[in-house]
Amino acid sequence: MNFRSSVEIITEWDIVAARQLGRNEAKKAGFGTVDQARITTAISELARNIYLYAGKGKIEIERVSEGGAFGIKIIASDEGPGIPDLRKVMEDGFSTSGGLGAGMPGVKRLMDEFKVSSEPGVGTIITTKKWLH
Amino acid sequence: MNARIPILKLNEVLIVSIQWELDDQTAIQFQEDLLNKMHETAALGVVIDLTPIDFIDSFIAKVLGDVINMTGLMGAKVVITGIQPAVAITLIELGIRLNNVMTALDLENGLDKLYKELEA
Ligand SMILES: Nc1ncnc2c1ncn2[C@@H]1O[C@H](COP(=O)(O)OP(=O)(O)OP(=O)(O)O)[C@@H](O)[C@H]1O
Ligand SMILES: [Mg+2]
16 A cells, blocks of 8 residues: 655755655645645745755655554655754744745645654655545 | 747736746746846736646745745736635745735736736
């Protein structure tokens, strides 16, 4: 039941591959066009953050079910520098790269569940879910 | 896979129709190509049609926002057309506002709007 597919993020093109995979999985799982766009956008943000800040990492996409609810889970993991201040990166507009600083807070709003664990020098794991309503 | 986005000239207006998913390179290249073309042709307005685009993330939104601001600096008016409902919703949820930009439902309405604006 637990289909899991993953994309290694190493080059910029892998960001495109990850979001295409995400859109396909979201479509297959039965999400409508707006949720497909939300999931695709969230994956794009997470994959780009891996590429920009950690150099490389992985996006995994998995179908999940919990107490009769069905959905999709995305795990973005890397062994990069980690995030020193988790509260700061969740603020709209906070960026260390001259970006819009929209990625992290945006993903949290686009998805239903969002969890970050990060340790400086070890890496970052972000887990986020979207439920079919 | 690194095709350029074609930029068409119609009288004093440039028309851009983005036909496929934008990767980062293509987006950056487009920004440069559009500004050069505006300079060459002394265009007064630009219509950018996004009809086939089914998602926009923060990076593409930033490039698009920069294009809009730069075009304004060069003295031209911009209309963005064809933003799909799902794209509008995700942009707002990402917290992104495209300020100072005219929008229209489709290319035809966008051109109308631009011509009216240029006449005024
Ligand atoms: N995987 C990661 N490893 C280390 N630092 C990260 C990671 N992801 C995000 N960050 C840090 O969090 C900050 C905020 O990320 P966020 O995605 O919100 O904005 P951004 O990437 O700077 O800009 P945008 O996503 O709007 O283009 C980043 O600038 C970066 O410093
Ligand atoms: Mg980001």
